[in-house]
Each structure stands twice: as structure tokens, then as C-alpha cells.
Amino acid sequence: MGLLSSAQGLVFLALSLLVLAMCVVALVDAARRPPAAFTAAGKRTKNFWLAVLGVATAIAFIGVGNAGFLFFAVIAAVAAGVYLADVKPAIAPYSGRGGNGGSRGGW
Numbered sequence: 001m002g003l004l005s006s007a008q009g010l011v012f013l014a015l016s017l018l019v020l021a022m023c024v025v026a027l028v029d030a031a032r033r034p035p036a037a038f039t040a041a042g043k044r045t046k047n048f049w050l051a052v053l054g055v056a057t058a059i060a061f062i063g064v065g066n067a068g069f070l071f072f073a074v075i076a077a078v079a080a081g082v083y084l085a086d087v088k089p090a091i092a093p094y095s096g097r098g099g100n101g102g103s104r105g106g107w
Contacts, residue, residue: 009065016064019077023057026080029088037094043087052079 030053035046043049056076063069063076 012067013065016060016066016073019073019080020057020060020064022084023053023060023076023080026083026088027053027057030083033091033095037091037096038087040094041087041090043090049083049087053083056080 027050030046030049033046038044038046038049056079059069059072060076060080063073
């Protein structure tokens, strides 16, 4: 039984760290985008997303290895997932960056 609980603990820790990493990536990306990109894409404001992702990151940090925060970790993962899957692609054309670094050469 000890090995099983240890393996489950390691899996839970890995998933907790994955949620934390996803939240940090989303927060850093949102912080680097210009505020006008959010409104131009028809999404909420930059401050809204920074607040949501900041809270999600804090919850994910507190929840690393803490099974009592599992429900909140899921909510944090959903918040970061919505940003990364919906908001980030929508604001990318308005961000003044080169996009995903695709083919820009003169091929």
C-alpha cells in the first residue's frame, strides 16, 4: 500500500506542478500583450485577465502538493486554459508581434 500511495502522490505533485506552470505561462503572456489587443479582439480587458490569471497562479502555487486544494487547482487550470486556448489566439494578430514565427522568409 505504501508504494501505491507514494506513486499517487508523485502523480498528484506532477499534475500540480503542471497546473502551476500553465498558469505562470498564461500570466506572463497576458502581461506582455498590449492592452489594446484585448479590446480590439473583443475580449475582456487586460486588467481583467491579469487579475484572473494572477489569482489562478496564486491558487495553483498554494495547491502544489496539497490535496485539499484540488478543486481550486482545477478552477485555476480552467482559467489558464481558457486564456491559452481562446484569448491568446484571438489577441495575437493585434499584439504587434510576428505571430508564431512562421515562414517570413523570401522562399
